[in-house]
Amino acid sequence: MVESTMASTMVEPAATRTAPAQITSETKHELPASMVERMTLILDAFAGAGSRLTLEEVACRTGLPRSTAHRILDQMVRLEWVDHASFGYCLGRRAKSLGASDNGQSRIREAAAPLLHELHLQTGMVAHLAVLDRGDCLYLDKIGGQLAATLTSRVGGRVPAYLTACGKAILAGLEPEMVDAFYGPHLVRRTERSIAELATLHQELGRIRQRHGLAFETGEAMNSMACVGAAVRSPEGPVAGISLCGPARPGHLERVAPLVADAARDISRILHPELGTPRRGRRAFAEPAQSWSPQAMERLVATQSGQWM
Numbered sequence: 001m002v003e004s005t006m007a008s009t010m011v012e013p014a015a016t017r018t019a020p021a022q023i024t025s026e027t028k029h030e031l032p033a034s035m036v037e038r039m040t041l042i043l044d045a046f047a048g049a050g051s052r053l054t055l056e057e058v059a060c061r062t063g064l065p066r067s068t069a070h071r072i073l074d075q076m077v078r079l080e081w082v083d084h085a086s087f088g089y090c091l092g093r094r095a096k097s098l099g100a101s102d103n104g105q106s107r108i109r110e111a112a113a114p115l116l117h118e119l120h121l122q123t124g125m126v127a128h129l130a131v132l133d134r135g136d137c138l139y140l141d142k143i144g145g146q147l148a149a150t151l152t153s154r155v156g157g158r159v160p161a162y163l164t165a166c167g168k169a170i171l172a173g174l175e176p177e178m179v180d181a182f183y184g185p186h187l188v189r190r191t192e193r194s195i196a197e198l199a200t201l202h203q204e205l206g207r208i209r210q211r212h213g214l215a216f217e218t219g220e221a222m223n224s225m226a227c228v229g230a231a232v233r234s235p236e237g238p239v240a241g242i243s244l245c246g247p248a249r250p251g252h253l254e255r256v257a258p259l260v261a262d263a264a265r266d267i268s269r270i271l272h273p274e275l276g277t278p279r280r281g282r283r284a285f286a287e288p289a290q291s292w293s294p295q296a297m298e299r300l301v302a303t304q305s306g307q308w309m
Contacts, residue, residue: 035072038062038064038068038072039072039076039081041062041063041064042058042062042064042069042072042073042076042082043081043091043095044062045057045058045061045062046090046091046095051090051091052087052088052089052090053088053089053090054087054088054089055069055070055073055088055089057088058073058089073089076092077089077092079094080092080093080094081094081095082095083178083181085175085177085178085181086175086176086177087175093133093134104239105131105140107271108129108131108140108232108239108240108267108271109129109140109141111267111270111271112129112140112141112232112240112242112267113141115242115263115266115267116128116129116141116143116242116263117143118263119143119242119244119256119259119260119263120143120144120145122259123244123246123256123259124145124147124246125144125147125244125245125246125256126142126143126144126147126148126151126153126244126245126246127141127142127143127144127242127243127244127245128141128142128153128164128166128227128229128241128242128243128244128245129141129142129166129240129241129242130164130166130167130170130240130241130242130243131170131239131240131241132161132167132170132171132238132240132241133158134182135160135161135182135183136158136159136160136161136167137158137159137160137161137164137166137167137170137241138156138157138158139153139154139155139156139157139158139159140155140240141155142154142155144245147246151222151225151245152221152222153245159221160183160187160188161182162183162187162195162201162204163190163194163195163217163220163221164217164220164221164227164229164241164243165215165216165217165227165228165229165241165243165245166215166227166229166230166231166240166241166242166243167229167241168204168205168208168215168217168229169208169213169214169215169229169230169231169238169241169243169264170231170238170240170241171201171205172205172208172209172213172215172231173213173231173233173237173238174237174238176202176205179198179201179202179205180198183198183201184198185197185198185199186198187201190220190221190222191219191220191221191222191223192219193218193219193220194220194221195220212261213230213231213261213264214228214229214230214257214260214261215228215229215230215243216228216229216253216257217229218248218253219248224247224248225245225246225247225248226245226246226247226248226249226252226253227243227244227245227253228243228244228253228256228257228260229241229242229243229244229260230242230243230260230261230263230264230265231264232264232267232268232271233264233268233272233275234268234271234272235272235274235275239271240267241264242260242263242264242267243260244256244259244260
């Protein structure tokens with residue numbers, strides 16, 4: 001009997017010692033200790049460049065504790081691997097650039113080039129293509145003959161997005177919190193007509209949304225020059241912007257605005273066929289736009305930028 005009791009006593013601690021080891025091993029397998037592995041789990045949680053996740057969704061998809069996921073996400077936001085806005089989290093600049101040497105800019109430029117040439121030929125104005133990069137418009141293309149030489153814009157150059165029509169069209173498609181993250185309350189002015197306050201910029205972006213994405217700029221980036229722009233979109237949001245620019249003349253921007261809107265729509269559909277089939281025929285510059293009645297154009301003029309002056 002004593003032997004039986006001793007045997008039982010010897011076996012029980014052995015079982016007690018092995019159980020925690022098994023649990024620890026399984027825990028380590030589910031929750032990797034390496035920061036690199038945990039960051040990889042978080043990046044893999046996003047389905048693509050336009051994927052948006054809340055903190056709870058990140059924690060659920062990765063299996064990480066909510067507090068751990070929040071701490072790592074904060075670090076990734078600071079390093080621009082992830083962006084944070086009111087909707088939650090999305091992939092940041094660094095993550096989007098992986099696997100594409102120019103972040104898809106060559107593809108955007110290739111899709112837009114024929115339509116930019118057509119816009120220039122139809123109107124005689126300078127056509128621009130730009131993408132948003134940390135609050136700036138980064139110009140990918142500029143087509144405009146002799147008139148182009150009079151503008152300070154250049155391919156590869158930058159200008160604050162709120163100063164340009166194509167930049168404002170892109171900003172209007174973003175969450176207000178993302179716009180706030182780009183700029184401080186006071187904005188740098190280039191001319192007397194430049195937007196100088198963040199609150200005023202938000203008012204202007206609201207007017208652009210009311211115009212279904214058409215943005216106007218008169219003398220904000222360069223005196224005596226005017227511009228009309230629209231955003232190139234993906235199913236997730238704006239990816240670029242196009243514009244026509246030329247000397248400021250009364251009523252001229254309103255005449256070319258439908259052409260810019262149509263071209264931006266067609267470029268969007270070329271890049272993302274799921275949005276629909278691009279138009280085959282293009283309307284001539286001199287013809288009235290059937291989708292823009294005189295009454296609509298009057299409303300459009302009334303809500304142009306510049307009314308804060």
